Amino acid sequence: MQPGVQAPSQAELEEWNAQLQEIGEEYRALMGDLLERLVPNVAADSVCDDMRASFRAGAESLMRNPLQLWQAQARLMQDQFQLWQHGLRALAGEAVEPLVTPARSDRRFNDEAWTSDPYYLAIMQQYLLFSRMVEELIEDLELGPDQKRNLAFYSRQMVNAMSPTNFVTTNPEVMRRTLETRGQNLVDGLARLRQDLANSADGLNVTMTDRSAFEVGKNIAVTPGSVVYENELIQLIQYTPSTEEVFKTPLLIIPPWINKYYILDLRQDNSMVKWLVDQGHTVFLISWRNPGPEQPDLTWADYMQLGPIDAMGAIEQATGEKSVNLISYCVGGTLAASTVAYLTSTRRGRKVKSATYMTTLQDFRDPGEIGVFLSEPVLQGIEAKMERDGYLDGRVMAFSFNLLRENDLFWSFYINNYLKGDMPAPFDLLYWNTDGTNLSAGTHGWYLRHLYLENRLVEPGGIELDGVKIDLRKVSTPSYFLSTREDHIAKWNSTYYGALLPKGPVKFVLGGSGHIAGVVNPPSRNKYGYWTNDELPETHEAWLEGAEQHEGSWWPHWQAWMTDNGYADAEKKVPARQPGDGELEILEPAPGRYVKMTIPEVLGEQEAPSQ
Numbered sequence: 001m002q003p004g005v006q007a008p009s010q011a012e013l014e015e016w017n018a019q020l021q022e023i024g025e026e027y028r029a030l031m032g033d034l035l036e037r038l039v040p041n042v043a044a045d046s047v048c049d050d051m052r053a054s055f056r057a058g059a060e061s062l063m064r065n066p067l068q069l070w071q072a073q074a075r076l077m078q079d080q081f082q083l084w085q086h087g088l089r090a091l092a093g094e095a096v097e098p099l100v101t102p103a104r105s106d107r108r109f110n111d112e113a114w115t116s117d118p119y120y121l122a123i124m125q126q127y128l129l130f131s132r133m134v135e136e137l138i139e140d141l142e143l144g145p146d147q148k149r150n151l152a153f154y155s156r157q158m159v160n161a162m163s164p165t166n167f168v169t170t171n172p173e174v175m176r177r178t179l180e181t182r183g184q185n186l187v188d189g190l191a192r193l194r195q196d197l198a199n200s201a202d203g204l205n206v207t208m209t210d211r212s213a214f215e216v217g218k219n220i221a222v223t224p225g226s227v228v229y230e231n232e233l234i235q236l237i238q239y240t241p242s243t244e245e246v247f248k249t250p251l252l253i254i255p256p257w258i259n260k261y262y263i264l265d266l267r268q269d270n271s272m273v274k275w276l277v278d279q280g281h282t283v284f285l286i287s288w289r290n291p292g293p294e295q296p297d298l299t300w301a302d303y304m305q306l307g308p309i310d311a312m313g314a315i316e317q318a319t320g321e322k323s324v325n326l327i328s329y330c331v332g333g334t335l336a337a338s339t340v341a342y343l344t345s346t347r348r349g350r351k352v353k354s355a356t357y358m359t360t361l362q363d364f365r366d367p368g369e370i371g372v373f374l375s376e377p378v379l380q381g382i383e384a385k386m387e388r389d390g391y392l393d394g395r396v397m398a399f400s401f402n403l404l405r406e407n408d409l410f411w412s413f414y415i416n417n418y419l420k421g422d423m424p425a426p427f428d429l430l431y432w433n434t435d436g437t438n439l440s441a442g443t444h445g446w447y448l449r450h451l452y453l454e455n456r457l458v459e460p461g462g463i464e465l466d467g468v469k470i471d472l473r474k475v476s477t478p479s480y481f482l483s484t485r486e487d488h489i490a491k492w493n494s495t496y497y498g499a500l501l502p503k504g505p506v507k508f509v510l511g512g513s514g515h516i517a518g519v520v521n522p523p524s525r526n527k528y529g530y531w532t533n534d535e536l537p538e539t540h541e542a543w544l545e546g547a548e549q550h551e552g553s554w555w556p557h558w559q560a561w562m563t564d565n566g567y568a569d570a571e572k573k574v575p576a577r578q579p580g581d582g583e584l585e586i587l588e589p590a591p592g593r594y595v596k597m598t599i600p601e602v603l604g605e606q607e608a609p610s611q
Contacts, residue, residue, distance in 0.1 A: 015182055016182055016183065019182050019183035019184065019186075019187065020183065022183075022187050023183060023186050023187055023190065026187055026190035026191060026194070029190075029194060030190055030193060030194050030197075041202060041385070042381045042384045042385055043202065043378075043381040043382050043384070043385040043396075044202055044381075045381060046377050046378045046380065046381025046382070047373065047378055047381070049377060050150065050372075050375055050377055050378050051150075051154045053377075054147065054150040054151040054154050055151065055154065055155075057143060057147050057151065058138065058141055058143070058151045058155075061141045061142050061143055062141070064142070065142065068137070068140055068141075069137070072133055072136065072137045075133065076129060076130070076133045079099065079100075079129045080126070080129065082099055083099050083122065083125055083126065083129065086098075086099055087118065087122055090118055090121075091118065098115070098121065098125060099125050099129070100125050100128045100129055100132065101128075102124075102128060106407070107407075107408075107412070108163060108165045108407060108411075108412075109124055109165070111172050111173050113172035113173075114172065117172065120164075120170075120172050123164045123170055124164065127162070127163060127164050130159070131159050134155055134159055135152075135155075135156075138151055138152050138155055139152075146371070146375070149369065149371065149372065150372050150375070153369055153372045154372075156406075157403065157406060160406055160407055160411060161411075163407075163411065165411070165415060166411055166414065166415065166419075168186070168419060171415065171419065173415075173420065174415070174419045174420055177419075177420050177421070181421070184421065185419070185420055185421030185422075186419070186421065187421070188421035189417060189418035189419055189420070189421040190418070192207065192417045192418060192421070192423075193417070193418045195207075196417070199395075199600070200395055200399075201393040201395040201396050201399075202393070202395075202396050202399065203395075203396065203399035203400075204399070205395050205398060205399055205434070206402075206410060206413040206414055206417060207413065207417055207424055207434075208409075208413055208424055208427070208430040208431075208433060208434050209424050209425065209426055209427045209428075209430040209431050209434065210423060210424060210425065210426040211431060211434070213426035213431075214426070214428060214431045216262065216435075216591055216595055216596050217589075217590075217591050217596070219428075220262055220265075220266055220267065220428055220431070220432070221261075221262035221265045221266070221590075221591040221595065222265070222268065223239055223265050223268070223271055223273045223274045223277065223590070224239065224240040224590065225237045225238055225239035225240050225283075225285075225579060225589075225590035225591075226238055226240070226579035226580065226586040226587070226588070226589055226590055227287075227586070227587040227588045227589070227590060227592040227593075228314065228318055228579055228580065228584040228585070228586060228587065229310075229311070229314035229317075229318075229584055229587070230587060230592075230594075231306050231310060232289070232295075232306065233288065233289050233291075233295075233298070233302070233303065233306040233307060234286050234287060234288055234289065234306060234307055234310065234311065234594070235286075235287040235289075235587075235592040235593070235594045235595075236284055236285070236286060236287075236311050236314050236315075237284065237285045237286075237287055237590045237591065237592060238282070238283075238284050238318060238577075238579040238584075239273060239277050239282075239283040239284075239285070239579075239590070240277075240578065240579060241277060241282065241576035241577060241578065242274075242277050242278050243277075243278070243280045243576060244575070244576055245280065245573040245574065245575060245576060246280050246281065246282045246573060246574060246575075246576050246577060247280055247281055247282070247568040247569065247570070247572075247573060247574075248321065248569060248572045248573065248574050249321060249323060249324060249325055249353050249567065249568060249569070250281070250282040250283075250284055250315050250318075250319050250321055250324050250325070251276060251281040251282065251283050251284065251324065251325045251326075251327060251568075252284045252285070252286070252308065252311055252312065252315060252324045252325070252326055252327070253273070253276075253283065253284070253285040253286065253327050253328070253329075254286055254307065254308055254311075254326060254327070254328040254329070254332040254333070254335060254336045255285065255286065255287075255288070255328075255329050255330075255332045256329055256330040256331045256332045257288040257303070257331065257332070257437060257439070258330070258331055258394075258397060258436075258437060258439065259394075259432065259433070259435070259436060259437060260287075260288075260432065260435055260437060260595050261285060261286070261287050261288070261595060262432060262591065262595060263429075263432050263516065263520065264285075264329070264520065265591075266428050266429065266432060266520070267428060269522065269524065270520055270522045270525075271522075272519075272520060272522075272555070273285065275522060275523075275555060276327075279559055280568075280573065281325075281568065282319060282576075282577050284311065284314075284315050284318075284324075286307055286308070286311055286332075287591065287592050287594045287595045288307070288437070288594065289594045289597065290394075290437045290438055290594065290597040290598070290599065290602050291391055291437075291438050291439070291440045291602070292390075292391060292438060292602040292603055293389060293390040293391055293603075294390075295390070295391070295440050296386075296390030296391065296440060296441045296442060297440075297441075297442045298440040298442050298443050299442050299443060299446065300335070300338065300443055300446050300447065300465065301465040301466045302442075302443070303335055303443055304335060304338055304339050304342060304465060305466070307335065307339075308326070308335065308336060308339045309339065309343075312324055312351055314584060317582055317583040317584050318577070318579075318581075318582035318583065318584045319577055319582055320582065322350075322351065323350060323351050323352065323353045324351070324352060324353065325352075325353050325354045325355075325356075325562065325567055325568065326340070326352055326354070326355045326356060327356040327358070328355070328356065328357055328358065328360060329358045329359065329360070329519065330358070330359055330360060330489070330490060330515070331447070332360075333357040333358060333359070333360025333361075333362075334360055334361055334362060334447075334451065334457070336355055336357065336360075337355070337357065337360065337362050337457070337472060337475075337498070338457070338463065338465060338470060339352075340352050340355050340475055340477050341470035341471060341472050341474070341475055342465050342466075342468055342470050344470075344474050344475050344476070344477070345468050345469065345470050345471070345474070346468060349475070349476065349477060352477050353477075353478075353567050354477065354478045354479070354480065354562065354565075354567035355477050355478070355479050355480070356479070356480040356481075356482065356558065357479065357480070357481050357482070357495075357498070358482045358519050359482065359483055359484055359487055359489070359490040359495065359515050359518070359519060360481070360490060360495060360498065361451075361490045361494055361495055361498065362457055362458065362472060362495070362497075362498030362501060363455065363457075363458045363494055363495075363497040363498045363501070364451055364452050364455045364457070364458075364494060365455060365494050365497065366491055366493055366494045367452055367491075367494070368404075368488055368489065368491045368494075369404050369488065370400070370401075370404065370452075370489065371452070373400055374448060374452050374453055376453070379448055379449060379453060382445070382448065383445050383448075383449075386441035386444065386445055387441060387445075389441070390440075390441050391438045391439060391440055391441055391444075392438065392439040392441065392444050393438055393599065393603075394436030394437045394438045394439065394599050395436055395599060397436065397439065398433070398434065398436045401489070404488055404489075405488070429516070435598065436599055437599070438599060438602060438603075450463065457472065458472065458497075458498075458501065460473060472498075472501040472502060473501055473502070473503060474503065475501070475502040475503065475504060476502070476503055476504035477502065477504050478504050478505045478506075478565065478567060479499070479502050479504060479505070479506045479507070480506075480507045480509070480558060480561055481495065481496075481498065481499040481506065481507065481508045481509065482509050482510075482511060482519065482554060482558070483495040483496065483508070483509075483510055483511070484510070484511045484512065484513055484514055484515060484517075484518030484519065485510055485511065485512055485513070485518070485531075486512075486513055486514040486518070487514050487515045487518065488514065488515065489515045490515060492510060492540065493540045496508060496540040496543060497540070499536060500536060500538070505565075506536060507532075507561055508533070508536060508543065509530055509531070509532055509554050509557065509558075510530060510531040510532075510543075510544070510547065511528060511529075511530045511531075511554050512527075512528030512529045512530060513527075513528045521553045521554065521555070522553060522555065523552060523553040523555055523556055525553070526551065526552045526553070527552070527553070528553070529549055529550055529551050529552065530549075530550055530552075530553070530554040530557065531544065531547035531548065531549050531550070532547060532548055532550065532557070533546050533547040533548065
């Protein structure tokens with residue numbers, strides 16, 4: 001016992017003992033839950049095999065160049081000796097600058113104790129030095145680009161998992177909370193971990209927000225409208241106009257079916273759907289069904305026919321218009337490009353007056369880090385699992401995407417929920433992020449292999465849909481491409497090359513920020529900015545070099561492109577169209593049934609109650 005430190009009372013010791021017993025009980029229950037989940041999983045096994053192969057390739061590279069490893073170890077030893085010297089000087093009362101500091105974007109070490117307490121400062125610096133050594137070592141390895149990308153990804157996952165912030169005794173915030181609550185935070189955290197595990201598929205889907213704070217159709221996805229058409233795959237929503245007159249040509253939104261459409265209608269102050277309605281468009285939107293094991297054989301052609309093509313037919317019934325303007329997002333944009341090419345090949349290209357592609361891959365030359373999960377062995381494992389189940393569980397996809405930003409989208413919640421024992425705060429964007437959708441085996445397997453792995457959409461005739469070979473180079477439909485500079489899902493250095501394919505007029509615009517914030521960027525916020533260039537040079541680097549930067553949102557620029565070119569003709573407006581005015585009856589109010597279907601409901605699972 002140190003001088004001046006008061007010994008705990010008998011009552012305090014008994015309280016701690018009771019808490020430790022409760023922690024032990026929760027831990028034993030957690031181990032039981034984990035053991036129940038230890039069943040063979042070919043998809044997970046294929047990822048583990050790929051990880052082992054990546055580390056083996058790295059080790060073999062080092063064996064061919066042992067001097068590289070020796071130099072890295074020597075640098076680390078030198079840094080550690082310097083760190084030890086700094087520690088001694090600090091103990092002597094000297095003000096010493098840290099040897100290494102976290103990146104400005106690294107929020108793991110924001111607590112004051114990481115810089116004010118010598119113990120935690122030393123731990124942090126030791127960890128950062130080790131992390132830097134691993135990163136530099138991999139960067140210098142003589143490996144192919146795919147091998148190096150995979151090794152860097154797997155190594156980063158392991159290094160970030162070992163961060164001192166992820167452990168009770170080496171995280172100052174967690175230690176303070178544990179002492180303040182006498183361990184109740186750990187009891188609550190273990191209970192929440194068990195709950196999240198029960199609500200996960202493969203991997204661990206951490207709770208990111210207070211889901212009880214939101215309800216689709218109540219406080220999110222509330223732009224007024226009606227479902228006017230449905231089939232086994234889509235519901236078509238027609239939104240209620242907010243202007244007396246509207247553009248003659250209707251606007252059809254094709255959102256992705258990975259996650260749900262209401263990222264475009266999250267809140268009224270940032271809803272793209274509402275903004276489009278307010279600009280005078282008659283807005284229709286496809287709400288995709290959340291598929292389960294009963295729809296295993298849906299194909300890409302089915303998504304095209306039952307999605308955009310059926311929707312266009314329904315819009316003609318509702319409005320009398322034979323052509324539409326399309327605006328599409330992510331994989332919905334890839335489907336839109338396929339649809340426009342299919343219509344072109346079947347001499348129906350005029351059904352689409354203009355097409356907008358937001359953060360859309362058509363040329364999959366660089367899929368980014370998601371390519372780690374798309375090597376041939378890993379893809380075969382995913383295909384085998386989907387063939388067995390009939391679908392890919394959307395929670396598996398969500399876990400994979402979260403690992404692309406693991407510190408922000410996994411470990412931060414791990415610390416908050418399980419170590420600190422806190423409930424996450426309500427956040428509508430994260431509610432949407434965790435409201436996932438399953439992916440039909442037939443469609444998703446085809447998409448991963450033919451587009452991501454083989455990049456066949458850019459090949460003339462490389463894709464055949466319902467017996468029709470398509471060619472994006474024959475498309476004359478005017479196109480507007482919106483990419484975002486920090487997008488890690490549809491990287492703009494790939495999306496740009498899709499803009500070089502059509503023979504019709506093309507406008508390429510680069511927004512600031514990433515895959516979500518760069519798209520959902522209402523003008524009222526005046527954020528992020530965007531770049532334009534009237535030319536389309538052969539490389540994305542050349543395009544950016546000649547681009548002009550603008551402040552604010554790209555939305556008004558898109559609207560001007562639509563009106564200036566007559567795709568939305570301000571001289572040919574018609575009286576506002578109400579849902580139900582045409583040949584289609586109102587089936588139910590927006591947002592409809594399909595968007596409310598959760599993964600547990602579709603799979604007939606009982607969702608574990610919140611702790």
